[in-house]
Amino acid sequence: MVLISDPKSFLKNLPLCSGVYQMFDVNDKIIYVGKAKNLKNRVTNYFQKTGHDLKKHALMQQAVKIEVTITANENEALLLEGNLIKQYKPRYNILFKDDKSFPYLVLSKDKFPRLFSYRGTKEAGYEYFGPYSNSLATRETLHFAQKVFCIRSCSDTFFRHRTRPCLQYQIQRCTAPCVGYVSEAEYHEQVSMLEQLLRGKNRIVLDELTKRMQEAAADKKFELAAQYRDKIAYIREVQTPQRVTKEGGESDVIALVEQGGVYCLQVLFVRFGSVVGSQAYFPNVPEFSTLEEVITAFLTQKYLDFAIEKGVPKNICINIYLAERAVLQETLNNVLNTKTKLLMVTTKGKYHSWMQMALTNAKESVQRHLLLHANLLDRFQVLQTTLQLTDLPQRIECFDVSHSAGEATVAACVVFTTSGAEKKDYRHFNIENVAAGDDYAAMHQALLRRYGYLKEHPAKMPQILLIDGGAGQLNIAANALEALALENIILLAITKDPERKSGVDFIYQFRFTTKNIVSVDCPAPALHLLQQIRDETHRFAVTSHRQKRAKKRRGSILEDIAGIGQKKRLALYKHFGGLQEVKQADVAALVKVPGVNQKLAEEIYRVLHEENKI
Structure with missing residues (x-):
């Protein structure tokens, strides 16, 4: 490490080899x-x-010191650079948000294969089709496969324990292989045609179905012929708007465009010669960055993440010249054990039409992004005028509480800036030690925890706090902020019309100077902004609550006892046969379980018997 003020000796002793350097501020x-x-x-x-x-x-x-790390070769330097950028998110590096891995359709290798949607690391024993650009695309394709080929999508456990057909059979979405209504050979014929269709071999499938329809008609099996006819029509109906067929190949086609300071990378996913999806990325790009730096950052951060299997295609096509293209390609292949080609697409060649499509989509995505940002900024400005604020509010936080009759209470916090929802800053708070169903106490606890922390770390302190609720919730929020001496935050509440009319909401403000609540007449743009934030907070709160409730209902009371992990819990179940038997055991019986000593046995007995009393 070296101080910038004294660089000579440091530079003199630097090695002439590959590595990574990090710059630090004051x-x-x-x-x-x-x-x-x-x-x-x-x-x-x-x-x-x-x-x-x-x-x-x-x-x-701004840099005051530099630290260097020597690597064995340039490939290792590229990998280390990508990992450090992901870990520390430096201000002057180009950053891409960490998205969830892309969804795939997966076909199992069972006796009667199952088709289902999946995200995550690829595992052996399955066949993967995709990636798809979003989960909606996978659900639509799964629905299509069930309607045309009647392939099961149920879990293996559900499948093994069926004694009669389920609803999927009744609505003609499955042939009920679980109860032997279809032979293995007939089922695999449908699976084979599905595989061909998912690989883009539509013509082969249509020809086979047409042949079967004609044979059924010739044998005067008109109902069967009508079924084949309907399948052919449905395939053609779905194929026409969704697929763009070209020459065979698997490629990610990446078009980078910049307009008005906004950078967009549009990725077309080409699988088996067809465009199966598209995804737009809008990175945070420091000023004065070059297009080459942006595309390099994208490739290293999105494709060199060896912790997650990305399903890298045979070709990655880009529209920007890269001086380090050969190094990137070599590193990609070494890390992921692939033979992927990194191609620069010019105005000619078989990838040109795909690149033109990607460029067109990228330009439209930038236009939509700029328009959305402009509309959002306008709404913030109207809100500033409405509240008579000197400066434009840069950060709004909103709170809501969700529970089911007091069970699994969660308070949710959502953050909006002039750029939109800041999902990385969302927080949820598990509410403890309050009466069941006491929304006021839950809100008060969450606000004290949130703003007690922000008071010590004020960099992300909001200018406006919005509460989903009426005067009661607003007064509770005011008490919490007063207790923390944060009366400088603008405190608002949004509540629905008493008659629950759709789209009709009222805005109230608590004024700390006069200790009273006043109604705020919000123009439509400002009202729509607050409604958007409130609705997103409600969605996040309900989602967090349902996850907590589901986890609690799936769990065991033994999980809450200190000193009992998974192994001891399984040992208790194995020894006694189940939770009810564990509850009936006394301390002497509990001690006989491997790993359970006298003290732990007494604690288990105490917790289980207190729970029974409740």
């Missing part, structure tokens, strides 16, 4: 991570008095 926070084929040459370049671009100039104005 708060010892990493503000930039870079890699180099030659560390000495690359780092020395930052200290030259001339030739700096604007980005380097801004960076060196």
Whole structure:
């Protein structure tokens, strides 16, 4: 590590090899991570008095020290750089949000294969089709497969324990292989046609179904012929709007465009010669970054994450020239054990039409993004005027409480800025030690926890706090903020019309100076902004509550006893046969379980018998 104020000795001893360098600001926070084929040459370049671009100039104005890490080769430097950027999210690096892995359709290799939607690491023993751009696309394809080919989607446990057909059979979405209503050979014929269709071999499937329809008609099996006819019609109906067939191949086609300071990378997913989906990315890009830096950051952060299987295709097509294309390609193949080609697409060639499609979609995505941002900014400005604020509010937080008759109470906090929802800043609070169904106490506890923390870490303190509720919730929020001496926060509440008319809401403000609540006449843009934030908070609160409730109902009371992990819990079940038998056991019987001593046995007995009394 070296202080920027004394770089000479440091630069003199830097090695002429590959590695990664990190720059720190005065708060010892990493503000930039870079890699180099030659560390000495690359780092020395930052200290030259001339030739700096604007980005380097801004960076060196804030950097106070540098730390370097030597790597065995340039590939390792590229990997380490990507990992450090993901871990520390430096200000002057280009950052992409961590999205969930893309969904796939998965076909099992069972006697009667199952088709289902899946996200996550690929596992052996399954066949994967995709990726799809979103879960809606996988659900639609799954519905299509059930309607045309009647392939089961139930879990293996459900399948094994059936003694009669389920509802899927009744609505003609499954042939009920669980109870022997279809032979293994007939079922596998349907599976084979489905596999061909998912690989883009639509013509083969349609020809086979047409042949069967004609044979059934010739044998005067008109009902069977009508079924084949309907399947053919449905395939053609679905195929026409959803698929764009080209030459065979598996590719991710990436188009990068920039407009008005907004960068968009549009990715087309081409599988088996067809475009099966599209995804737009809007990275956080520091000022004065180049297009080459943006596309390099995308490739390293999205494809070199070896912790998650991405299903990398045979080709990755880009529209930006990369000087380090060969290094990126080699690293990608080494890390993921693939033979992927990183291709620069020009104005000609078989990938040109796909790239044009990606560029068109990228430009439209940028336009929609700019329009949405402009509308959101307008709403913030109207809200500023309505509340007579000197400065434009940059951050709004909203709270809501959700529970089921007092069970699994959760308070949710959602954050909005002028850029939209900041989902990485969302928080939920598990509410404890309050009376069941006491929304006021739950809200008070959550606010004290949230703003007690923000008072110690004020960087993300909001200008406006919005409460989903009426005067009661507003007074509770005011008490919490007063207890923390945070009366400078604008405190609002949004409540529905007493007659529950759709779209009719009222806004109230608590004024700390006069200790009273006043009604706020919000123009439509400001009202729509607050409604949007409230609705998102309600969605997040309900989702968090349902997850907590489901986990609690699936769990065991033994999980709440200190000193009992999974192994001891299983040992108790194995020894006694079940939870009810554990409850009936006395301390002497509990001690006989391997791993349970006298003290733990007494604690188990106490907790279980207190629970029974309740």
